[in-house]
Each structure stands twice: as C-alpha cells, then as structure tokens.
Amino acid sequence: MNAMSAIGPVLDMLQEAGARRYGGEAVSQLEHALQCAHLAETAKAQDELVAAALLHDLGHLLHDPGDDATQQGMDDKHQFRAMPLLRRLFGAGVTEPIRMHVDAKRYLCRADPEYHRALSPASRQSLEWQGGTFTPEEARRFILQPYGRDAARLRTWDDLAKTPGKPTPGVAHFEKTLARCVKRKD
Ligand SMILES: [Fe+2]
16 A cells, blocks of 8 residues: 555544634634644645654544543543554654644643743643643653653644644645655565
C-alpha cells in the first residue's frame, strides 16, 4: 500500500466526522483540526508536528461520547483512543505529541500563569477532569521527555484553533504532508 492510500481512511474520518462541534467551542471538529494544522504550518513546524496538529483529536472522531464531554464532567481520554490506528501509520514524531497533548496543558498551566488565565471556560473546566495543573516537579519531568517541547507547541496551537469562521486550507492541502510522514515498511 502506498502512503497516499494508507492515509485515506484517516482523511475520510476527518471529513465525515468533522462536522461535529468541538467540545464546548463554537467551531466544528474539522475546523478545529484545520486551524490547528494551519497554525503549525505557519509557525514552520516540521511535517510530523503539522500532521500531529491535524490529527491530534482523531480520538474524538473514533468515538464521540456526546456533544460535549466536558460539560458532562468527563475526561474522555481521547488522546489515547486513536493510538493503535495512528501508530500503524506514523512514527513517534506524530504520535507522541498527540499522546501528550492533554498533559501539555497541565504543563503549560504550571509554566505560564498567563496561559492558565487565557484558557477558554470549557478548557479550564476540562483541565480539572484531566488532573489539574502539574506540580513543579511533574512539569519538569514532562518537558524533559522526548517530544515534550513538541507537545507543548501543539497544545498552544490547539488552544488557539477555536476561531469561528477563520479561513484555512482544506484537508486536501495537508495530504502530501501526511503522506510524507507515513512509516516506511522495510
Ligand atoms: Fe484539540
């Protein structure tokens, strides 16, 4: 299977399920994914991190626990749900920032008090269900892990990617970036 056909199911999921609302925010899942990937691309992030930005909430699309898990008082653990699918296709440069993007919020709340103040109401609420702000020691351990800095960068784009009506490139624009990130079979 070539890289383009390998990513087909992932692109289909984004397109089909992307019309769902993104948590308690005023954008759809697809708008959120595209805005996040566009922010990564604009920041000249490497391909893997742009791919991670596009796919970071794929777990929400595999199983949506309801219109708004946060408002139901749930941590839906979406950062782990898409891992088996993503690990078949991509290496750690894509999957690790995705796996760590929820903990990255807990890190940023410790590292940057302004960040915590600027969280949207829905995101602030979900922080508590995700375990709350890291202690100083937890924050230090987090950022020293491989891909810790990438996860923190992804998280800052994630938090910004909630602007209703913001123009972005479509899914097709990111196809080649995703294809370049597909693992080669030796
Ligand atoms: Fe997100």
